Amino acid sequence: MIIKTERLILRPFLETDAADVYEYLKEPAVNCFACMKLNSLDEARKEMKKRLDETEYYFAIALKDGGKVIGEISAYLEAGEPHADEAPVRDTFSPCWMLNENYQGKGYAFEAAHAFFAYLFSQKGARRIYAYTEDYNLASQHLCEKLGMRREGVFLEFISFVTNPDGTPRYENTVQYAILKKEWDQKQLGQMR
Numbered sequence: 001m002i003i004k005t006e007r008l009i010l011r012p013f014l015e016t017d018a019a020d021v022y023e024y025l026k027e028p029a030v031n032c033f034a035c036m037k038l039n040s041l042d043e044a045r046k047e048m049k050k051r052l053d054e055t056e057y058y059f060a061i062a063l064k065d066g067g068k069v070i071g072e073i074s075a076y077l078e079a080g081e082p083h084a085d086e087a088p089v090r091d092t093f094s095p096c097w098m099l100n101e102n103y104q105g106k107g108y109a110f111e112a113a114h115a116f117f118a119y120l121f122s123q124k125g126a127r128r129i130y131a132y133t134e135d136y137n138l139a140s141q142h143l144c145e146k147l148g149m150r151r152e153g154v155f156l157e158f159i160s161f162v163t164n165p166d167g168t169p170r171y172e173n174t175v176q177y178a179i180l181k182k183e184w185d186q187k188q189l190g191q192m193r
């Protein structure tokens with residue numbers, strides 16, 4: 001699957017993307033991506049090989065002009081809360097986004113995420129998209145709000161991605177945002193008027 005926007009191409013990863021991905025994953029910008037850290041270009045090449053089969057929900061964000069990969073966007077598909085149904089429909093997506101810091105603040109993240117949400121809602125049967133972001137990650141919260149997502153709540157000391165210097169877990173406060181398909185459709189209609 002390839003998604004085109006005004007300035008970007010969202011496409012599956014290629015082995016030749018290793019150097020561009022290494023550029024932004026040698027020092028992951030936020031703790032929640034600490035486990036994605038790449039320690040060498042060789043590790044990046046191996047990581048690209050692992051991503052080759054991911055063609056539906058894991059995209060490189062490449063510039064139309066020149067083709068450089070400036071970040072990535074993906075989504076995890078899951079069932080909604082299964083309590084009322086033994087075979088719940090898998091219609092809920094949780095996205096993840098990351099840009100090379102040299103390309104932030106230029107509207108690329110919104111452009112990519114907006115096209116990605118449109119794809120999930122119109123082609124992949126998404127009913128609800130929700131995102132977790134840490135309480136100090138204002139850029140990601142801003143992106144959620146710009147996409148029309150509602151702030152649903154804050155989970156205090158919800159998760160730990162890294163440890164403190166004394167080896168104890170460093171817990172993060174996590175904000176949850178979400179948008180339903182009907183809210184998305186309403187918002188797009190409003191923008192067309």
Ligand SMILES: CC(C)(COP(=O)(O)OP(=O)(O)OC[C@H]1O[C@@H](n2cnc3c(N)ncnc32)[C@H](O)[C@@H]1OP(=O)(O)O)[C@@H](O)C(=O)NCCC(=O)NCCS
Binds near residue numbers: 103108110111143
């Ligand atoms: C979260 C993240 C993807 C957001 O990226 P970003 O570059 O801040 O977001 P955008 O691309 O939408 O850019 C926003 C700003 O670019 C500016 N901008 C410049 N040129 C622009 C253009 N042509 N069009 C639109 N905006 C433009 C605007 O000021 C815009 O701010 P506004 O929305 O207040 O108008 C980025 O900060 C990141 O990769 N962070 C590290 C990883 C991370 O935290 N991931 C999420 C974990 S929960």
